[in-house]
Amino acid sequence: GAVVSQHPSRVICKSGTSVKIECRSLDFQATTMFWYRQFPKQSLMLMATSNEGSKATYEQGVEKDKFLINHASLTLSTLTVTSAHPEDSSFYICSARDNGQVQETQYFGPGTRLLVL
Amino acid sequence: EDQVTQSPEALRLQEGESSSLNCSYTVSGLRGLFWYRQDPGKGPEFLFTLYSAGEEKEKERLKATLTKKESFLHITAPKPEDSATYLCAAYSSASKIIFGSGTRLSIRP
Numbered sequence: 001g002a003v004v005s006q007h008p009s010r011v012i013c014k015s016g017t018s019v020k021i022e023c024r025s026l027d028f029q030a031t032t033m034f035w036y037r038q039f040p041k042q043s044l045m046l047m048a049t050s051n052e053g054s055k056a057t058y059e060q061g062v063e064k065d066k067f068l069i070n071h072a073s074l075t076l077s078t079l080t081v082t083s084a085h086p087e088d089s090s091f092y093i094c095s096a097r098d099n100g101q102v103q104e105t106q107y108f109g110p111g112t113r114l115l116v117l
Numbered sequence: 118e119d120q121v122t123q124s125p126e127a128l129r130l131q132e133g134e135s136s137s138l139n140c141s142y143t144v145s146g147l148r149g150l151f152w153y154r155q156d157p158g159k160g161p162e163f164l165f166t167l168y169s170a171g172e173e174k175e176k177e178r179l180k181a182t183l184t185k186k187e188s189f190l191h192i193t194a195p196k197p198e199d200s201a202t203y204l205c206a207a208y209s210s211a212s213k214i215i216f217g218s219g220t221r222l223s224i225r226p
Binding site: 034110111113 | 158160204213216217221
């Protein structure tokens with residue numbers, strides 16, 4: 001149980017294009033999902049909290065217009081990196097909190113490696 | 118300011134050599150302390166959640182404990198497949214989850 005998938009697992013794009021990353025909870029419903037960014041040999045940095053049916057909450061320093069988040073259903077959140085630049089290259093990981101559990105545990109997806117040329 | 122500090126940054130052990138990883142936290146109103154395992158190029162894999170001081174949880178060769186200031190991840194007789202980065206994270210009363218920087222564990226056969 002508690003499986004979270006991400007698609008794609010890896011993407012290479014040209015500078016200036018937009019990239020969409022999907023995060024799905026496969027066997028549970030998640031009102032709340034989270035998007036993280038991770039640089040090599042560093043820990044996870046929370047970018048935003050995605051709430052089903054409402055606007056995402058962004059952490060300080062994260063540009064809302066740059067990183068668009070949509071949480072249209074209880075099993076899907078998407079992160080769109082708009083007008084991507086080489087400095088946006090990173091490992092993006094989503095996590096989801098199971099509505100059916102009392103505990104606050106987050107379950108993570110496998111991550112998406114983004115490379116912007 | 119809420120903070121989570123893990124030590125050591127890296128740890129190399131011989132197969133079978135038991136040890137402990139430390140996670141010190143300063144968090145307002147701890148609601149949960151999480152341990153995850155992360156392999157290179159993959160997302161973190163959930164291991165344990167601890168909620169109150171004195172609580173312990175075990176899974177195979179791993180045991181997590183919690184006090185009011187820190188948590189330990191004890192690894193008993195580790196095997197090479199236990200090599201990974203171990204992350205701890207604290208969940209605060211402000212609904213914020215704060216990750217430590219991780220401990221890179223390497224087990225030599």
